[in-house]
Amino acid sequence: MIDVPRAFARSTIEREGEPGSAWLAGLPGVVEELLGRWECVPDGEVMHGGVGVVVPVRRHEEGAVVKVSFPHPGNVHEPDAFAAWGGRGAVVLHERVDEHFAMLLERVRSCTLAELEEGDEAVRIAGRVSHRLAIPAPPGLPRLRDQVDAWEAELHQDAQELTHTLSRNAVDAALATVREIGRDQPDTLIHGDLHARNILRAHREPWLAVDPKGYAGDPAYDAGTLLKSWALTLIEASDLGKALHRTVYVFAEAAEVDRERVRRWAQFHAVRAAFWGRRHGFRRARGGAGLDLLTQFVDTMAELLTTRTWRSGP
Secondary structure: OOOOOHHHHHHHHHHHOHHHHHHHHHHHHHHHHHHHHOOOEEOOOOEEOOOEEEEEEEEOOEEEEEEEEOOOHHHOOHHHHHHHHOOOOEOOEEEEEHHHOEEEEEOOOOOEHHHHOOHHHHHHHHHHHHHHHOEEOOOOOOEHHHHHHHHHHHHHHHHHHOOOOOOHHHHHHHHHHHHHOOOOOOOEEEOOOOOHHHEEEOOOOOEEEOOOOOEEEOOOHHHHHHHHHHHHHHOOOOOHHHHHHHHHHHHHHHHOOOHHHHHHHHHHHHHHHHHHHHHHOEOOEOOHHHHHHHHHHHHHHHHHHHHOOOOOOO
16 A cells, blocks of 8 residues: 655645545555556556656556546546647556546656756747647547636736736736637637646656646646746846747747737736735745735736737847
8 A cells, every 4th residue: 555645645635634534544555446447566666746656667667657536527637638639748557447537647857947957948849848738629528718717807807806006007918818819719729728847857758748728728838837837937137028039939839829929828827816816826936025025026027918018029
């Protein structure tokens, strides 16, 4: 039986309450069953992400990992995305048991893009991965355009209920993105949560994506999720507006997507993040001076993405 990492157990119970406790109690047995079904033997320390455990294994002398996630709607289409990609830009899906939200996946290294690369090269790598993942979406995947009414309602509610310093122009620009390009999205398979910690060093290819949401929508949308995670690397930039512009330019060129759509999605994500931080805090800061500083930075980023003159080049 595996030992569930204490930090993972604690965060799961804090987030999910009694259902989380019940799931954790059965998790070692589920993993044991899967190891037998897939003829795997453990081959390393149990790891974890935010919502699931990852068990390194060997099957027929080949390295792999068993991933079991807490049952949640956001995890339903992860194996569908992997199956559609077939190893193109992402880890290979070997087996799946949907009732347990479980997969047997290609093993990659533990080093992420956030740890190994900096500056333009990291953004360029993320853009190239995004481009490889952008293929025609199979039927049955959630369409991002179906979320636009909820996004619009959320932005209106947050702007009215929360005390904030975002300008009317910034909020209106995010709403315009939802109404204009949010409703006009292609049926392209995208990652949906493409940040630097979800791009890992690999053996078969230099970098592969993990933990997709499996949405169908605009590939430029993923630039916004990347920029949210990448923004703190820019916090000490002497000219934040110029640094943001450079990031948008490099990603768009590498991903081969429209630069203006990248900017607009990035601005939308920044405004949502500014409101989210006020309601829930951020992963790096839940309260106090740290939260105030981070909230101010996200506000500034949203404003710069709204108002800066965006040139045709870097």
